[in-house]
Amino acid sequence: MRAPRILVAAATAMTVAAGTACGPGTDASAPSGTGPGGKPFKIDVLLGLSGDYAPVGKAMAQGARAAVAVINQQGGVFGKPVEINVIDTAGDPVQAVTQARKLVAGGRPQAVVPGMVTADIMATAPLLTQAKVFMATHGPDPRLNDPKKYPYLFGTTYLRDQMATSLAAEFTAKGFKKVSLITAEKSGSVGAQTIKDVLAPKGITTNIVTVPVTAVDATSQMQQALDLDPDVLVLDSYGPPSAAILQARTKLKPATPTYASQNFSSGDLAQTGPVSAYAGVRLQSLSFAVKGHQTTQTPAFKAFFDAARQQAGGKLEFSMNTYVVTYNDVILAAYAAKLANSTDPAKMTAAIEKASPAQIPYFLGPVNFSPSNHYPSFGPQWWAFTGYNGMDNAQIVPAQP
Amino acid sequence: MTTIWTGLAIGAVYALVAVGYNITMAQSGIFNFTQGQVMVFGCFFAWFTMVDLNLPWWGAAVAGAVVCGLIGLLVELLAVRPVVARHGAHGHALLVTTVGAFVIILGALAATWGRTPKSLPFFGGSETVTLLGGKLSPVDLWLVAIAVVTALAMHLVSGRTSWGLSGRAATDNPDAAKAKGVNVTALRTTAFMLAGALGGLLGPVLAPKVGVSVSIGVSLTIYGFVALALGGFGSYLGCLVGGAAVGLVQASAGRYFGAEYPPLILFGLLVLILLVKPTGLFGHRGLRVV
The missing domain is CATH 3.40.50.2300 (Response regulator)
Incomplete structure (x- = not known):
């Protein structure tokens, strides 16, 4: 059942991407790219809040909101609280593409978490790349770690x-x-x-x-x-x-x-x-x-754990990874803007490519990105x-x- | 021997689904496509009542029988009766409406309890039993015993009670049965309720074996049908034989050839048997759905 859905999604994404390529350039509707002094930094998060996987999508949304709470406790981005906009895709790649298309049509989003499951992400990533949108994703497909094809896409999980x-x-x-x-x-x-x-x-x-x-x-x-x-x-x-x-x-x-x-x-x-x-x-x-485990004794993990539990009403019902993946997506996107002091996707990309672990203290995992590797390398520790x-x-x- | 026990245990599950199908087939001539999904509902309900409500297994079984019996009633009232009134009991429209009811139950389960699989420990323990040199779980033993008892009981009920005999009469010739005072509608309604109740009653035993997940509905529906078709439409003992055949083929082909082969072998066998004997091995001449 899954393969045909993926094919449909991929075909839709290709169609949308082709349509975008033939239309006016996306830069025409893009904002100036300067964040400070403007509106609050906003991250659009595509998740399946309804449909078959709704409970998982809702837990992931809690992880994303926990990240917002942690970042805003640290002063937010550009001196203002970060905002997230969680968009329901019903866990369906076709709907994810539709929502991504709407986002792009309304002016280039500052940062997007491009989907919940691999099929969504593989479908939306080409469209958002075409529109020069900065993306942070938990998609584990190695094909996404291709800075030439997806220059503004960063992974937050292990491959x-x-x-x-x-x-x-x-x-x-x-x-x-x-x-x-x-x-x-x-x-x-x-x-x-x-x-x-x-x-x-x-x-x-x-x-x-x-x-x-x-x-x-x-x-x-x-x-x-x-x-x-x-x-x-x-x-x-x-x-x-x-x-x-x-x-x-x-x-x-x-x-x-x-x-x-x-x-x-x-x-x-x-x-x-x-x-x-x-x-x-x-x-x-x-x-x-x-x-x-010693990695749970760090201030970063404790900040995540407390915020996630608060968002979940006191108890985390799903696996740890469910909350961590979207938490890391939002953390990375926010720090990209913070370190770049800009919402220009090229500047955000450059900032993450050369970021050190100390510069993104609340990211749960290794910070070792580079121009040729947009996914973190999870070593033995x-x-x-x-x-x-x-x-x-x-x-x-x-x-x- | 472990493979044989495994096959018999899987076969017992399919035999019980086939018995559920056969109740409505034998009493009304209608193939109830929802039966496998009602049994999945029974598994979810057993998990809900035993884990969330802390009911004992027998309480969960009784509650499941009542709730699933009501689901059977609703299926008959909403998806079957209006179609029978308009097109009779043997039209293709019934297949469409019962498939529709199948999808509605599936959707209701996914919306209520989600798609994340759950498990329910067996109340009879999990310590492995060694029998005739093969290993099996206590739940496997229970399922084989329940399948045999249920099939035998239904065989006796269908052949020795007025309800069972009236059902046969109504299936063979509904108009003649009506003329003799048989309430064909009541027979059909009670059959749907009984089949549903069986699904709910079995929840506390089925759930520990097959798991609590919407994904198993298709397996139960398809392989339960294969068991019925192999064993013979209308024959409860045929359900037992058909279920055992399906289970043994699945277990042995799965072990020696791989996961891709059991469906190929089973459907090949099914086609072969239906070509030679369209009513299945022990089926009644008047009952065919293929």
Whole structure:
């Protein structure tokens, strides 16, 4: 079901982009590009607040608003409070393109978070690039990290190969040579192939087993994954089949060491299975999603955590990543304007490309962008491997060794 | 042996969906497309009542039976009765309206509880059982037992009670049945309510097995239909055999060939059987939907 939607969205984006290219130049409607002394800095955020993924979209909006609260506590941008305008796309790439088109038609936006899921972002990014709009996005598709194609687009999250590199380092240290990886059919295949490609040069072979998204039982696939007698089993799915996969592991009780990748860990672990089902499973996770990890002891994380909880009414119900991604999007866009002292997208881009971590203190992650790399490189210190003992306010409570 | 147990457990799920289909087929000759989705509703409702309302499993089962029985009633009143009144019980319009009801239930579930999958622990525990050298979960054992008991019970009800026998008469020749005083409308309404109630009653056992997610509705609907078609329209024991066949093919093909192959093999088998015997292996001559 997903692929056709993506195709429709991509086709729509291409059509819109082509139409824009044939029309008047976007610079004609662009503002002067100078922020100070003008109106408050405004970030337009495209999210699915209705439709199938509305609860996730609303949690993401809370993350974005938490960022606004943190920035405004620090004096805002250009000496004025930052504003965000959350626009509902219903989680639909076609609607996301329509909304992006409306934004551009009303004069060039100062900064945009160009969508909620990869399909939205891939659809809106060409249109917004054409209109020379500064973008901050949590889209994990490596194709977005292309400064030549998307000069004003910056990523705020890890790319798939960085997650795989972290797994490769862990497996190399443990001496694992043969991996069986079980993931969701279709949706998980790209991520799984990335892991396979990153592990291969380390001398680690990967056998990929897929489970249909609509599966009611994954025992057969789990047996298939274990048949090759792997050194390590990796659970890599996200969404519906994760519970069936975990249930199958509980039933078969393999002695094989088991890891759950960040793809799996970023899902709703509490709903995927009871704590007992995770016995013997090492979770790979972004470090700030693990309770008590040193990266959660920084003032930046505490500012985020307090603001996010306040926005969410006291309790964070979704995974940490859900809130962090849009929080980081808004933080990066605001600091781009702040550091550039301008809303000119070229100046904002240049400011982020040479920014140091100290210059963007509230960004949760590494600040190491460059003219050739518009995504942060999450090195080993940003990854954690831990046992699971439940969730507490979107954080994984580590199991005692 | 683990693969066989797995297949029988999956097959039990599909057999129960097929029994639900068969109740309305046998009593009114109508294929109720919503049955798989009503069972998904039963899973969500069991999760809601057991996790949010802290009801015991049996309380959740009874409440689920009542609520899903009412959903069955609404489907009959709103999506079936007006169409039957205008076009009779065998027109294509019924397929369209019951598919419409399927989509409405799906939308209501997604809007109420979202698309994020949820899980419900089985009240009977999760400790793996080893039986004849194969591993299975307690919920697998329960499901196989429930499927056998339900199919046998419905087989007896359909063949030995006036309600069941009247249903057969009404399905074979509604006009003749009406002339003999059979209330065909009441038979159809009670059948839809019973099928719905079955879906709700099973929620506390089905949800721990299949999960609580809108994405499983399509699987239950399609493979439940395949189980019914293989086993035979109108035959409750056929549902059991058809369900087991579907489950065993899914489990063994999934293990030895990969996730892409079970649907190919199953639908190939279905086409083959329907070409040779259009009513399915144990089906009644008067009942066909394909």
